Amino acid sequence: MKSSFFRALPVVAALAFVAAPLHAQQAAHDHAAHGATAQAAGQAAAQPIWVAGEVRKVDARAGTVTIRHERIPNLDMDAMTMVFKAKPPALLDGLKPGDKLRFTAAMADSELVVTAIER
Known part of the structure; x- marks a missing residue:
C-alpha cells in the first residue's frame, strides 16, 4: 500500500506544479477583468445622467x-x-x-x- 502511495506522489506533485501556474494565470485574468468592470462602473458613475x-x-x-x-x-x-x-x-x-x-x-x-x- 505504501509503495502505491509513493509511486503516485510524484504524479500528484507534477500535476500540482503544472496546475499552479494555470491557476495563477486564471486568477490574474479574473482580477484584471474585475478591475476593468470596476473601472467601467467608475466611469459610468462619473458620467452625468441627463x-x-x-x-x-x-x-x-x-x-x-x-x-x-x-x-x-x-x-x-x-x-x-x-x-x-x-x-x-x-x-x-x-x-x-x-x-x-x-x-x-x-x-x-x-x-x-x-x-x-x-x-
Missing part, C-alpha cells in the same frame, strides 16, 4: 427652480414636480416658466440640487 423636464417656477432670490421632470435614475426618484436648489445659482439665469430643458441633479449637503442645465 433628465428631461419643464420649468414651472424660478425663484432667483432663493436660488431655486421648480421642475416637472421625468424619472431621475441616479436619485431613484420617480417622475414628479419638485423644487431644486441651483448650484451654481447662475444656472437660473434666463430661465422662465414653460422652458423645456435637460438637467442633471444630485444630493449635496442633504438637499436636491441641479448641477447642470441645457435648454
Whole structure:
C-alpha cells in the first residue's frame, strides 16, 4: 500500500506544479477583468445622467427652480414636480416658466440640487 502511495506522489506533485501556474494565470485574468468592470462602473458613475423636464417656477432670490421632470435614475426618484436648489445659482439665469430643458441633479449637503442645465 505504501509503495502505491509513493509511486503516485510524484504524479500528484507534477500535476500540482503544472496546475499552479494555470491557476495563477486564471486568477490574474479574473482580477484584471474585475478591475476593468470596476473601472467601467467608475466611469459610468462619473458620467452625468441627463433628465428631461419643464420649468414651472424660478425663484432667483432663493436660488431655486421648480421642475416637472421625468424619472431621475441616479436619485431613484420617480417622475414628479419638485423644487431644486441651483448650484451654481447662475444656472437660473434666463430661465422662465414653460422652458423645456435637460438637467442633471444630485444630493449635496442633504438637499436636491441641479448641477447642470441645457435648454
